[in-house]
Amino acid sequence: MQPHDPYINAVCDALTEVDGLEPTDQTWTSDAETRGTYCYLDAVITLDPSGTRNLDDDEIPAGTPWRHGLILIWEWHTGLEDDIERGPVWQFAELKRDGSNEYPTSLPVHGYASPAAIVEAARKVIGHEIKPGHSHNFGRPGWAGGIIGDSWEHADELEAACAAWEKTGA
Incomplete structure (x- = not known):
């Protein structure tokens, strides 16, 4: 079991x-x-918001959004990398036909966002209110709504579990 499994669940x-x-x-x-x-x-x-992820391209109607699916990505970094801060981030990306994905875009949520905040952000991504390539972190235009939602009620426990993993597993 990973330290972040209860949160992702x-x-x-x-x-x-x-x-x-x-x-x-x-x-x-x-x-x-x-x-x-x-x-x-x-x-x-x-x-798979369009219900088309497992269809062949010729079976998917033209103009269908999220043709091959959408991924939500959560990462917790140790901060030892030169260009990445310590802690959690949420991102999203559109999946491609071959299973790879477009370059991830930051979700405008807390790193330990509440599950309800992730649901709201995912709805805004699917509805194209938050667009790929736009990021609240990098000052690009596209989402001016600020941070969505609040932090998870167990964020402190999750941070402690991630920090303990860092000391023993990283």
Whole structure:
């Protein structure tokens, strides 16, 4: 079990309660990803808001959004990398036909966002209120709504679990 599993499970449960946002079986958590020589915790939640992810391209009507799905990405970094701050971030990206994804865009939520905040942000992404390539962190235009929602009620426990993992597993 990963230290962030209870949090990601709570987010998945909240998404499951919303019609069209139920995570697919391609959702996972890990502590094995690396950038250079530094480990970090991560999770990917795969959504299929158009219900077309498993169809062939010729079966998907023209103009269908999120043709191959949408991923929500959560990462917790140790801060040892030169260009990445310590702590959690949420991002999203559109999936491509081959299973790869577009370059991730920051979600305008707290790193330890409440599950309800993730649901609201996902709805805004699906509805194109928050667009790929726009980021509240990098000052690009596109989302002027500020941070969505609040932090998870168990954020302190999650931070402590991530910090303990950093000392023993990173």
